[in-house]
Amino acid sequence: MLVQPAPNDAATATRLDPPALRTRDADRTQQAILRAAMREFSDKGLSGARIDSIAEAAGVNKRLIYYYFGSKEQLFIAVLEQTYADIRNAEAALHLESAAPDDAVRKLVAFTWQHYLAHPEFITLLNSENLHRARHLNQSPRILKVNSPLIQTLADVLERGRRDGLFRGGIDPLQLYISIASLAYFYLSNQHTLSAVFDRDLIKPKALSERLSHITEVVMGYVLL
Amino acid sequence: MLVQPAPNDAATATRLDPPALRTRDADRTQQAILRAAMREFSDKGLSGARIDSIAEAAGVNKRLIYYYFGSKEQLFIAVLEQTYADIRNAEAALHLESAAPDDAVRKLVAFTWQHYLAHPEFITLLNSENLHRARHLNQSPRILKVNSPLIQTLADVLERGRRDGLFRGGIDPLQLYISIASLAYFYLSNQHTLSAVFDRDLIKPKALSERLSHITEVVMGYVLL
Amino acid sequence: MLVQPAPNDAATATRLDPPALRTRDADRTQQAILRAAMREFSDKGLSGARIDSIAEAAGVNKRLIYYYFGSKEQLFIAVLEQTYADIRNAEAALHLESAAPDDAVRKLVAFTWQHYLAHPEFITLLNSENLHRARHLNQSPRILKVNSPLIQTLADVLERGRRDGLFRGGIDPLQLYISIASLAYFYLSNQHTLSAVFDRDLIKPKALSERLSHITEVVMGYVLL
Amino acid sequence: MLVQPAPNDAATATRLDPPALRTRDADRTQQAILRAAMREFSDKGLSGARIDSIAEAAGVNKRLIYYYFGSKEQLFIAVLEQTYADIRNAEAALHLESAAPDDAVRKLVAFTWQHYLAHPEFITLLNSENLHRARHLNQSPRILKVNSPLIQTLADVLERGRRDGLFRGGIDPLQLYISIASLAYFYLSNQHTLSAVFDRDLIKPKALSERLSHITEVVMGYVLL
DNA sequence: CATGAATGAGGTTTCATTCAT
DNA sequence: GATGAATGAAACCTCATTCAT
Secondary structure, eight states: OOOOOHHHHHHHSOOOOTTTHHHHHHHHHHHHHHHHHHHHHHHHHHHHOOHHHHHHHHTSOHHHHHHHHOSHHHHHHHHHHHHHHHHHHHHHTTOGGGSOHHHHHHHHHHHHHHHHHHOHHHHHHHHHHHHTTTTTGGGOHHHHHSOOTHHHHHHHHHHHHHHTTOBOSOOOHHHHHHHHHHHHHHHHHTHHHHHHHHTOOSSSHHHHHHHHHHHHHHHHHHHBO | OOOOOHHHHTTTSOOOOTTOHHHHHHHHHHHHHHHHHHHHHHHHHHHHOOHHHHHHHHTSOHHHHHHHHSSHHHHHHHHHHHHHHHHHHHHHTTOGGGSOHHHHHHHHHHHHHHHHHHOHHHHHHHHHHHHTTTTTGGGOHHHHHSOOTHHHHHHHHHHHHHHTTOBOSOOOHHHHHHHHHHHHHHHHHTHHHHHHHHTOOSSSHHHHHHHHHHHHHHHHHHHBO | OOOOOHHHHHHHSOOOOTTTHHHHHHHHHHHHHHHHHHHHHHHHHHHHOOHHHHHHHHTSOHHHHHHHHOSHHHHHHHHHHHHHHHHHHHHHTTOGGGSOHHHHHHHHHHHHHHHHHHOHHHHHHHHHHHHTTTTTGGGOHHHHHSOOTHHHHHHHHHHHHHHTTOBOSOOOHHHHHHHHHHHHHHHHHTHHHHHHHHTOOSSSHHHHHHHHHHHHHHHHHHHBO | OOOOOHHHHHHHSOOOOTTOHHHHHHHHHHHHHHHHHHHHHHHHHHHHOOHHHHHHHHTSOHHHHHHHHSSHHHHHHHHHHHHHHHHHHHHHTTOGGGSOHHHHHHHHHHHHHHHHHHOHHHHHHHHHHHHTTTTTGGGOHHHHHSOOTHHHHHHHHHHHHHHTTOBOSOOOHHHHHHHHHHHHHHHHHTHHHHHHHHTOOSSSHHHHHHHHHHHHHHHHHHHBO
């Protein structure tokens, strides 16, 4: 059973082996598979995804997917890992700790919105994973152990804001984080049913910028005194 | 190809045909299928659901599903119709127009939360339908035409609140409605991945009541002046 | 999961339902599958057997095999059950208890030899099952519970022979039974390697009758005083 | 296509080529493959065996198996050759010709039993080969040409016993040899199904020694006057 | 001498759906 | 109104084998 976890590591660690010419192809192949899989899984869900389509899209022999990832489920896990690694890396680049409290919250809101907008696959993958009650996530120590430090950072921001007399007290940082995520995520995740039911194009540029304004106001209306 | 769209009506209208002893049975069978299908689709998603499982759970022969609903997709549509009918009926009983503006908003928040909590299948079904870009919804005039009057009601509430000097002006009722839904929906929809990643039980009673408090505060913090 | 154990029962119970016209086809189909499977499994072993070949030989759709038997392994179990049922039935018709002791033993030897000769599939199936350490047998209460009464019958025969002053005492009936089986089974089971190594045709009629004479002499030489 | 038949010879002859440092390694590698293959083939049969498992168990790259043995089938042949070579060597050390006739027969019975007991892979490999109608054996002049001289030796023993008035006359040495093998082989080969069906542990030490006593008595009961 | 990457053919199994009664 | 039998297409996965280095 040969399952190299390597590809995901590539997101966090920089590759330093210059003479690694032989592994190059393997790496590139795995990356191609992962990319194709991410697209297919996010497009069709876990049960709807087809290994054949992934192989074709990646331009590799179907057998190779099993060679590198073992099974459809393990490939799905690898995709999840990659997806979480991506958002963790992006979050880490935010540096909320160095901004003024209110700016930090606005920045977080904007970042969250932009990230979901730029990575629609994140949303559908998470929906799939929730349909499966996080069964795969709970199998991946890689994801679980890298617990996001964002909540702690946000707690610090909130505390600073409260001390500055800007923010209300008693805000649970996790609740706030989830709420920010909610306001951005749901709009995008449910855009199709919402558009259908309310007969309104929610995705045109104007609607998107209006949404960001709105959720910023909602969040700031809550945290600011 | 004999496809009776009738079964869904059964939710709103009772069939009264006098010579309908056999029709009663037919009705009961269709309801059993619908109930089983709702459970299966919400549990496994559209591609994950199995016609065999639905038939077994409903205690009917598989062939009957085709007899009454035509195909898996049409059965899914019927389930969606039923689900939307349920929430429309519940919303209609809210009577926001007769409450004080701030009470009306609080009532809407609480209702939304309670409804999602009481109908977890609503969430997973909508996620499935969004995965499919609302393809089925857009095939169902039944759902689309019964456009929710709630947005108009909410607009009236907001206008009353603004006139009373309670609410801020310029609130888009649809944005607010979506935000309220977001704050409730996302927490429940993504409970499994959130619980896994943050290692916290989000579903225990205390957590649930805290969440309702939180989202109420967020919404009221936004609308109130 | 629909696995009718019925076909095997047919060996022991006589079918009495005259109006069972509808089930006829199902029965016939299952029997056809079983027969084809027995041939394929005995010819190729469990791993060597192909579901496709079985379906083709039985003249049925491959899917039907799963419909009736669930999986390749369960089909193999059904074949084993049938095979054991066949020999049990044949043994039951021997009536050793009513023969003179020495005749009874000769009869058992001859019967064993003839049965193995007439049912070569019995030998290869048992070899397969032993390769798998009786994994399937141990899953089949049907086989295990119908413990052969032959050992008890043979014990009675041996005791009668001893009392008559014909047989030596202290013979373990199970050991003897296994030895009789050995002498017949091994010759047939290993005929191909033996023929190759000793360059002699062991299967020509003359060789077969000589073998039966030989094993009869061996067994009688042992039991007779 | 480079297929060295050498490795099997290694069992009997030691290669002594002076400049053979690399050859030593090659030899060791081939032996490792052979040992792993013997285990795998005897455990799973020919179709059940996996080249991957063999490579892993031998600790060598899969490609090497093809380099040294050409194909799965040829590897199987090599294993068979090794197995037959082992028993021929052991038989040669028996020296039945120098023992008293009755001792010689007892010795042969005991040897056969002990050899099968000590080499369970011999049994399963032969069963596999018989399933394949000795197809591989017949391709191996190496095995066929080293025809066992045991039958002739046994013939001499029987003749001596007859002349001494100890043994009955007219015993076919090949029949007797096969019978001795039968009595030992079948018990061990079919231990799993026998144990299951008769619900008795046939492999515990007491059972084993009883079996040897029994088969010795059976054989001696037959040959002795 | 040795190896990791790659493959095509084919294996078992699944599934929505239809036939015949 | 209801059902058990049957199916074709396609899904996931496996395996012996070869390529390229």
